Amino acid sequence: MPTLDENHTGARIKEQRRLARLTQRQLAQLLPYSYSLLNQVECGARPATADFVAAVAHSLKIDVTVLTGQPYVTELQRDRLAELVRPIREALDLYDLGPNPALISVRTDDCLIASADQICQEVRATRLRNAAQKLPDLIAELTHAAWSSPSTQLWQALASTYRTAHDISVKLGYYDLSAVALGRMDWAAQRASDPCLAAVRQYMRALVYFREGEYRIGQRLVAAGQKIVGQAGETREALAVAGQLHLGAAVLSARAADETSVSLHISEARRIAKQIGDASDVHWLSFGPANVALHKMSAAVEMRQYDNALKQARKIKLPTQLATSRRAHFLIDKARTEMETGHSEGALKSLVEARRLAPEQTRYHPAARETITGLVHLSRRTPDSLNHLAAWVGL
Structure with missing residues (x-):
């Protein structure tokens, strides 16, 4: 079984915590997570999920990349x-x-x-x-x-x-x-x-704050994007962009633990998707019924409703026209839910498939790396395929 070096996210959290002159208990008091989880993450026994990393970075007033090593x-x-x-x-x-x-x-x-x-x-x-x-x-x-x-x-x-x-x-x-x-x-x-392009840019800005844990700012950017795209009228392009903004708002709300807002944004995105159908050609946003389902599942993951997320994942049928990048992202999300619900073998299969489909994207995706880290620690006898994955991402 491979052993992780000290260059993993948990070790970097420990280093930054010490630089801030905080004990584990002091840092845990600043987080919406338990002392026990922080302890396990720092020693590498549990993977550092994206929401956990964002919360730590926000509390320590540092950039997320300092902790992920990107x-x-x-x-x-x-x-x-x-x-x-x-x-x-x-x-x-x-x-x-x-x-x-x-x-x-x-x-x-x-x-x-x-x-x-x-x-x-x-x-x-x-x-x-x-x-x-x-x-x-x-x-x-x-x-x-x-x-x-x-x-x-x-x-x-x-x-x-x-x-x-x-x-x-x-x-x-x-x-x-x-x-x-x-x-x-x-x-x-x-x-x-072009109001649609300007609104797409606001959507992408919102995702920056999603990563950094500043969910309220992200939500304000989505709202600003909706106002901008409203200038374009009821065109198919404008509706697709508006729908994607709702999906962005849904995952931001999920990170903020606002389940009511998640439901509202998913419902509105679903309504638009039913109206215009697959619009994956619009600004390459992949918007459509399938992407609504994928974001609903992602929102469940972000709210740590892993049983619910896995149930959804098993029902999702990805259309052939879905972009490879989105397909790989789904597999990485699915792997995380499988690991968290005790289906380590399924998680490994999902990661191997993500690597096959999108090797460059998967290798540099923090969630994929953290899930691999978690699987290494969960495995009493590490399968060769997991050994190879861990070495491949540099663990």
Whole structure:
């Protein structure tokens, strides 16, 4: 059975607690969790769930990544993904420099717009390396084109590439870069005068605060997004974005332990999904009946209603058109519920399947790593497949 080194989340919580000169009991008094759980997390006997980490980070007034250890630089360097981040960072800094006279040839507007859509699709298919390699040049070309001959379509495409930069940064754990990308997305969306894009940006900002444990701020951002998208009327696009905002509000409410609000937001999202059907093509949000079911299950997970979440997970039938990234996220959530309800073998199978479908996403997903950590400690005799998973994520 593998033993975890001192570079796990619990050990980092212990280190930061000591730096804050707090005992375990003193920190536990600041948390909506028991002293016993904190003790188990610090020694590695229990995984540190995302909501637990967020609560600790909030109490210690530090960023969540200090506790999760993101970005996981050693693995990123081994996968040659870390070297792709700097060019993206540099491309994001071109936004206000106007046309680039050094660009000799730029593709046609139609080609650039199509490429922006394609690269977003690659991220949904979890081909992160391919997307990250193509992104800097595409941002540079679109920035030049939008400044040279401004049009709504070009600004929209540029906003889309900034959104893709955000998505890649989040999946690889570079949250500082994701914040820059969201700022650029807002800048381009304003120039496109596109309320739907602006509302999508508010949804993504809300998820930042979901991760950090500032649920009220996240809820305010969702409400702001609903006001913005309301300017777009009753179009299919606007309804899909409004529905996704309700789903974001549902998981935020779940983290805040507001079960009434969870039900209200899920019901409203379900109503919209029934009205417009599958709208996974709208801004690549994956909105539709299936995504409503997935968020309802995720909300149960966040409220630690694991038996309920597992019951839902076993009834969910994922449509073939569902994005691979969303499918893998479901499997990671399912693995957590299976581990928490004593179905360790099922949890391992879900993680192995998530790795098969989306290796890059799964390797750098904090919840996947924490669930693997939990399974290692629960196993008296560790299966080879779990040994391989633990080594693969760097435990």
